Amino acid sequence: xxxxxxxxxxxxxxxxxxxxxxxxxxxxxxxxxxxxxxxxxxxxxxxxxxxxxxxxxxxxxxxxxxxxxxxxxxxxxxxxxxxxxxxxxxxxxxxxxxxxxxxxxxxxxxxxxxxxxxxxxxxxxxxxxxxxxxxxxxxxxxxxxxxxxxxxxxxxxxxxxxxxxxxxxxxxxxxxxxxxxxxxxxxxxxxxxxxxxxxxxxxxxxxxxxxxxxxxxxxxxxxxxxxxxxxxxxxxxxxxxxxxxxxxx
Amino acid sequence: xxxxxxxxxxxxxxxxxxxxxxxxxxxxxxxxxxxxxxxxxxxxxxxxxxxxxxxxxxxxxxxxxxxxxxxxxxxxxxxxxxxxxxxxxxxxxxxxxxxxxxxxxxxxxxxxxxxxxxxxxxxxxxxxxxxxxxxxxxxxxxxxxxxxxxxxxxxxxxxxxxxxxxxxxxxxxxxxxxxxxxxxxxxxxxxxxxxxxxxxxxxxxxxxxxxxxxxxxxxxxxxxxxxxxxxxxxxxxxxxxxxxxxxxx
DNA sequence: CGTGGGCTTGATTGGAGTCAAGCGCGGTGG
DNA sequence: CCACCGCGCTTGACTCCAATCAAGCCCACG
Numbered sequence: 351x352x353x354x355x356x357x358x359x360x361x362x363x364x365x366x367x368x369x370x371x372x373x374x375x376x377x378x379x380x381x382x383x384x385x386x387x388x389x390x391x392x393x394x395x396x397x398x399x400x401x402x403x404x405x406x407x408x409x410x411x412x413x414x415x416x417x418x419x420x421x422x423x424x425x426x427x428x429x430x431x432x433x434x435x436x437x438x439x440x441x442x443x444x445x446x447x448x449x450x451x452x453x454x455x456x457x458x459x460x461x462x463x464x465x466x467x468x469x470x471x472x473x474x475x476x477x478x479x480x481x482x483x484x485x486x487x488x489x490x491x492x493x494x495x496x497x498x499x500x501x502x503x504x505x506x507x508x509x510x511x512x513x514x515x516x517x518x519x520x521x522x523x524x525x526x527x528x529x530x531x532x533x534x535x536x537x538x539x540x541x542x543x544x545x546x547x548x549x550x551x552x553x554x555x556x557x558x559x560x561x562x563x564x565x566x567x568x569x570x571x572x573x574x575x576x577x578x579x580x581x582x583x584x585x586x587x588x589x590x591x592x593x594x595x596x597x598x599x
Numbered sequence: 600x601x602x603x604x605x606x607x608x609x610x611x612x613x614x615x616x617x618x619x620x621x622x623x624x625x626x627x628x629x630x631x632x633x634x635x636x637x638x639x640x641x642x643x644x645x646x647x648x649x650x651x652x653x654x655x656x657x658x659x660x661x662x663x664x665x666x667x668x669x670x671x672x673x674x675x676x677x678x679x680x681x682x683x684x685x686x687x688x689x690x691x692x693x694x695x696x697x698x699x700x701x702x703x704x705x706x707x708x709x710x711x712x713x714x715x716x717x718x719x720x721x722x723x724x725x726x727x728x729x730x731x732x733x734x735x736x737x738x739x740x741x742x743x744x745x746x747x748x749x750x751x752x753x754x755x756x757x758x759x760x761x762x763x764x765x766x767x768x769x770x771x772x773x774x775x776x777x778x779x780x781x782x783x784x785x786x787x788x789x790x791x792x793x794x795x796x797x798x799x800x801x802x803x804x805x806x807x808x809x810x811x812x813x814x815x816x817x818x819x820x821x822x823x824x825x826x827x828x829x830x831x832x833x834x835x836x837x838x839x840x841x842x843x844x845x846x847x848x
Numbered sequence: 849c850g851t852g853g854g855c856t857t858g859a860t861t862g863g864a865g866t867c868a869a870g871c872g873c874g875g876t877g878g
Numbered sequence: 879c880c881a882c883c884g885c886g887c888t889t890g891a892c893t894c895c896a897a898t899c900a901a902g903c904c905c906a907c908g
Contacts, residue, residue, distance in 0.1 A: 423749045426841040431752045433745035444738055451742060478727065485734045489693055492737060493700060495744035496672065496682035502751035503799025504678045507864065542887060550752025552865055557888055574872095574887065592675040756896065791855060804896055806856055823855065823904095 367463070372439035373413040374487060377479040385477075389469040395419075395456040401442075402454045410464040411443030417460030418539035421452040422547065432548035434491070437521060441487055445471040458539045502550045505590055510549040511559040512588035515569065519579050534579040563588065611636060616712070621688035622662040623736060626728040634726075638718040644668075644705040650691075651703045659713040660692030666709030667788035670701040671796065681797040683740070686770060690736055694720040707788045751799045754839055759798040760808040761837035764818065768828050783828040812837065 364370060364383045375386055392415070395401055401419060402408050414436050421434030433452060436442060442454060445467065474481045501513050522536040538545070542560075546553040563569045568585055570578040579585050613619060613632045624635055641664070644650055650668060651657050663685050670683030682701060685691060691703060694716065723730045750762050771785040787794070791809075795802040812818045817834055819827040828834050 421745070423745065425749070425753065425839055427839070429753045429839075431749040433748045446735070452745070475727065475731075478724065478730070481727070481730060481734060482724075485730060485737065486695070488734065488737045488741060492741050492744060495741060495748065496670070496701070498748055499682045499744065499751055500672045500674070500680040502748055503680045504674065555864060561888070590674055590676070590678075801897055810856070
C-alpha cells in the first residue's frame with residue numbers, strides 16, 4: 351500500500367502532459383498555464399486507496415492524469431452506489447466548496463494533477479478559458495449522469511453490463527486512437543464488486559451476466575479482467591440502445 | 600390544448616420576476632439585465648404539451664418561471680426514464696449546442712423565460728456573472744442527478760416514493776418560505792405514470808406504494824394529487840437516508 | 849348517460865437478490 | 879519449498895420484490 355511505482359513520470363511541464371488538450375486546462379494559453387503551474391502539484395494513490403472521504407475538507411481540486419477513480423455514495427445501512435467514474439482528464443472537486451459530497455476512491459493506481467483550491471478559484475474569476483472549459487466538462491458529466499439514470503432505472507442486468515463494457519471499450523478505443531470495430535481489447539479497471547456498485551446490482555449478478563455474455567460469444571475473457579470484444583456492434587446490440595445515441599462517448 | 604390561461608402575468612420587467620434571484624440571471628447587474636431583456640421573450644405551455652423533442656433544434660435557452668417540466672429519455676422499445684425534473688428557476692438548454700438530447704415536456708402548465716440562443720451564448724463570453732451562475736447551477740444539477748442515481752440503483756420502491764415526496768415537500772416548503780415540519784401540504788405535479796418513469800418503477804407499483812404510505816399514516820391524500828405530510832421526520836425515516844444529507848434541497 | 853383517462857387493487861410471474869459452497873491464484877510464513 | 883490463507887470471483891439453490899396481466903373504480907367531460 352505504501353509502495354507506489356510511478357507509471358506516469360511526474361513532470362512539472364504542462365506542455366507534454368498526456369491530458370493537456372482534454373482537461374480543465376485545455377483552453378488555457380501559455381500565460382495561464384504558467385499561473386496554473388505555480389499552484390499545481392502531483393499526487394499518486396495506490397489501487398484501492400481512498401482519496402477523500404465524503405464530508406471531509408479537500409484543499410485542492412484536481413485532474414485525473416492516469417488511472418481510474420470512483421465517486422461513491424453510501425447509505426446508513428451500507429448500501430453503496432457509485433455515482434461517478436473518473437477517467438483520464440476528468441475533474442475532481444468544486445472550486446467554491448471545500449467539502450466533498452462523495453467518497454473518492456482510486457480503483458487502479460491513480461495520478462492526480464492537483465491545484466490548491468483557493469488560488470484556483472480566484473484564478474477562475476479572471477480566466478474565462480478555465481471556467482468555460484469547466485462548464486463544458488460539467489455539462490458533459492451531467493449528460494453522462496443522465497445516461498446512467500436510464501441504465502439504472504430501466505435496463506436489465508444483462509443490458510447494464512453490456513452498456514458498461516461498451517462505454518469502457520469506446521473510451522478505451524478513443525484514447526488509443528483505434529477505431530471501434532473488431533477485436534477491441536481492454537482491462538476492467540473495477541472489481542466485480544465495484545461494478546455491481548456502479549450498476550445497481552449485486553456482485554453475484556454481475557458475475558453471472560459476464561459469464562452469460564462470454565457463454566454467448568459476445569465477449570471473450572483472458573484471465574478475470576482482460577476483455578476482448580470480437581464484434582462491437584454485437585455488444586451494442588445487447589445494450590438495449592438504438593445504434594447511434596452514444597452520449598457517453 | 601390551445602386554450603392557455605396565464606397564471607403568471609407576462610411582464611418584460613425583470614425586477615419583479617419571481618425567479619429573479621435564483622435563476623441563471625441571479626447575479627446580473629442592471630446593465631446586464633437590460634442586455635438580457637433585449638433577447639428575451641416568454642412562452643407558455645399547457646400541461647402535457649411537449650416543449651421540444653429529443654434531437655430537434657432549439658433556437659433558445661430558457662428559465663422555468665412557473666410550473667414543472669421533465670427531461671425524458673426513451674429507448675427504442677419504448678421504455679422511458681425521466682432524467683431531470685425542472686422546477687421554477689431551473690435552466691433548459693446548452694448555450695453552445697443547438698440540439699437537445701432529451702424530450703422536454705410540461706407536466707403542469709409551464710411559463711418559460713426564453714433567450715435567443717446565439718445572442719445569449721455570445722453574451723456569456725463577456726459576462727462572467729452569467730457563466731459563473733450557470734456553472735454553479737449545473738454543478739447543483741449534477742449533484743441532484745447523482746442523488747437520483749442512488750435512488751434508482753439502491754432504493755426499494757417504498758423508499759423511492761418516500762424520497763420523491765420528501766424532495767417535493769422540501770422544495771415546496773422552501774419556495775413558500777415555510778419551515779419543514781408539521782402538516783406540509785403540496786400538490787403532485789406529475790401523474791402516477793410520470794412518477795413511475797422518474798423512479799424506475801411501473802405505475803402500478805407507484806400506486807401501491809402511495810396507498811401503502813397512506814395506509815400507514817405517513818401521508819394523507821386529499822383527492823389523488825394533494826399530499827399532506829403530518830410528520831416530515833416520519834417521511835424522512837421512510838427514505839432510507841440518514842437524517843441530514845439533503846443534497847437535493 | 850356513456851366514454852376515457854387516471855388511478856387502484858388483485859393474482860400471478862419472473863428476474864435479480866440472498867444465502868451458501870467452492871475454485872484459483874498470489875502472497876506469506878513456517 | 880510448500881502448506882495455508884484470504885481475496886476476488888464463480889456457480890447453485892432458493893426466495894422475494896416488483897413487473898406483468900387483468901379487472902374495475904372514480905370522475906370530469908362531451
